[in-house]
Amino acid sequence: GESVGLHLPTLSVQEGDNSIINCAYSNSASDYFIWYKQESGKGPQFIIDIRSNMDKRQGQRVTVLLNKTVKHLSLQIAATQPGDSAVYFCAEKYSGYGNKLVFGAGTILRVKS
């Protein structure tokens, strides 16, 4: 398969702090990147996306940064809340392959109250 065997890293933050979740992607031809949030028992939920012609994109309380030089993606969550606790996945897509997404392993975010 294209995802490595999983031992998910965990990020623990205090409520109200900012969170930064990192992701390394694999294909230098990928031109579209997405962050998803998955809560227990649910499917992945779209958070924010960014195209390869951008370096930064902001949403509500979230910012995605893309560094194509080192094939790195990050998700910043401002003022983290308990409801942000979940597994976060980055995904990459190359438009020449239709809608095939290649997912990273995921990061567990735990927010302490």
Added chain:
Amino acid sequence: KAGVTQTPRYLIKTRGQQVTLSCSPISGHRSVSWYQQTPGQGLQFLFEYFSETQRNKGNFPGRFSGRQFSNSRSEMNVSTLELGDSALYLCASSFPDDEQYFGPGTRLTVT
């Protein structure tokens, strides 16, 4: 607008049996993709259908197949089930590309 729906939500099958899972995309969405999620391998792409045609396929054996109907609803089928097929099967829809919205998944347990 209703989200992506998947049926059934839970399924228990025996080795050697076959199973069919269903996915109804968001209204107006024409692309449906299927993914398998397991603790060991994470989220892996199975295949994508667009306008009733398979547009892309992942690295899964031929026991995994799918189809899409004219109303964009999609089904996937797994024949000759193996224990390793136990997973959460997710479908995602988009119109027609980029933002993909996932359904809640079907939890398949093979005993």
